[in-house]
Amino acid sequence: MTPNKKILITGATSGIGLALAxxxxxxxxxxxxxxxxxxxxxxATKAHPGMIGLQNDISDPAAIAALAVTLAKDHPDLSMVLHNAGIMKPERLGADATGLSISEETITTNLLGPIRLTHALMPLLLAQPKAAIVTVSSGLAFVPLAATPTYSATKAAIHSWTQALRWQLRDTGISVHELAPPAVQTDLMPGHATSPHAMPLGDFIDEVMAMLTADPVPEEILVERVGFLRRAEAEDRHAQTFQSLNANYRSLD
Incomplete structure (x- = not known):
């Protein structure tokens, strides 16, 4: 990553987003x-003088459009967007189902949000000599967690969309990268922040920053711990990994 970039990080008031910011x-x-x-x-901005905070709801198309206008006007040198905003909520299907609203909210936030914002920012990013788009998927993009089916599906979709976007922009000055975290000790879901099965946030950020500051930045930003999920299919153990992952997560049973 070149020095002195202007970087937008969505959903960065806590957890991974704030730590990277x-x-x-x-x-x-x-x-x-x-x-x-x-x-x-x-x-966050008080704790980090010079950091800029803009209130925005990534699930609201009008708010995304307004954000793009503000950025073009006040930050025409914006050269990187990191799509971190997302939600993760458990769901039940079948006789004792949770509401459809959880699925719809998850798709709107996790999938439509990054897609809409990328469309809105594309003219600004194309105007830069070099720019970067970083999506945030998940290890669950490769092996889904049955307790969060729509979350896992949106992250699989983000992985696919990122690959296609990278190919389409290959001859422009925009590089496209995917950050796929494992379970990390944040408040994304209740219990994650203290879970012994989740990666400590500081350790995760250390590994990610080493890759973000590399030259070149890898297309897939993968800490060592997520490799178990990322390589499951390639190593012909997807079914075994799926069974193991979901047998260890019984909170909805």
Whole structure:
């Protein structure tokens, strides 16, 4: 990554987003973070003088369009977007089903949000000598968690969409990368922050930053721990891995 980039990170008021924003800000990059809750944005920017916070709801098409207008006007040098905003909620299908609204909200936030924002920012990114798009999928894009079927599906879709986008933009100045985390100790789901089965956030960020600051940045930003899921199909153990993953997650049974 070249120095002094202007970087937009969505959903960066906590967890992975805020941790990456803090590290990139410390390296001297101009960092803009978004989130729905103004109090959290204000706390983050107060703790990191010079960081910019813009309130935005990635599930709202009008808010995305307005954000793109603001960025083009106030930050015409924006050269990187990191699509971090996302939600992860358990669902039940069958006789004791949870509401369809969870599925629809997950698709709107995790899949339509990055797609809409990328479309809105494309003219701005194409205007830069070099730019980058970083999507955030998940190890669950490759081996789904049955307790979160729509979340897993949206991350598989993001993986596929990222590959296609990378190919379409291959002759432009925009590089396209995919960050696929394993389970990380954040508040994405209840219990994750203290789960012994999740990777400590600091360790995860250390590995990711080593790849983000490499030259070149890899197309897939994969910490060692996620390889078990990423390579499951290639190593002909997908069914075994699926069984093992889901046997260890029984909270909805």
């Amino acid at each position: 803090s590290r990139l800000h410390a390296l001297g990059h101009g960092v803009i973070i978004t989130g729905r809750r103004k109090a959290l944005l204000d706390a």
